[in-house]
Amino acid sequence: MNTQKRRPAIVLVHPEIPPNTGNLIRVSAATGFELHLVRPLGFDVDDRSLRRAGLDYHDQAFLQVHDNWEACLATLAGDIAHAPPRRLFAMTTKGSRPYHEVQFQADDVIVLGCETKGLPAEVLATFDNNHRLRIPMRPDIRSLNLANSASIVVFEIWRQNGFIGAV
Template sequence: MRIALFEPEIPGNVGAVLRLAACLGADVDLIEPLGFAWEDRRVRRAAMDYIDHVNFTRHADFAAFKAAIGSRRLVLFTTKSKRSSYAFEYAADDVLLFGKESAGVPASVADACQERVCIPMRPQVRSMNLATATALALGEALRQTASLPG
């Protein structure tokens, strides 16, 4: 299982996702440009020493990322979908894609995804934190594929 973050903007979110991936055994793809300098200490502060226990790759752009993942299924998490992420059937080699915090992904990226799902939320709210959404999504995908560590 892989997590992909499209042009993430908040270093603390990236750090939290790296820590989550280290704990649950997922790889992470960071699709640039990032909205912060990679050397930003807030990334390491959020990831703590877990950053040394996660496999992550930085990609120059979406095209480079797509080339790197090959034929793996790309599952986009978006508030624009009506398909529940809990009713979706995951595969162990899926790539779970999350858009940038302020704008999601452009239409060209959404069109490149094989699947689009949403995390069901109350209608009064717009979206949830990137790291929180990633944790919910990865937990469900790993549960379904019996890929949880331990």
């Protein structure tokens, strides 16, 4: 029986801006979170600006690229035999629940859409209202930067789980 523990994960569906993904490569390396990218991407994973934003942390990040949402889900579901399913949470400005009200588990997954459109409607539709999270902000602000939004929730998940692996 495989006793390997699953890592928490960030999923970016159709990210468009290389520096946002590069910043999250650094977050992945710093926190131990997996980072999953779902094609189509608005850049090549060898893009210079992506590499610059990720600095020299690419080899320490837990990065996987998937051809589509279904392939990403299969990877997230099938990584450890006989384990209960991972909980997935959509991050959206249309979320009905503030992220800080969730009791996060150590292998939870946050899913974010592209910078200009958010999550595709067909992906968002797979999440019930209880799994659609938002970041509280003032009413006249449309949204936060993708990398900043992911980082806010990543560090809350990590904090709630005792900063596993931190020094």
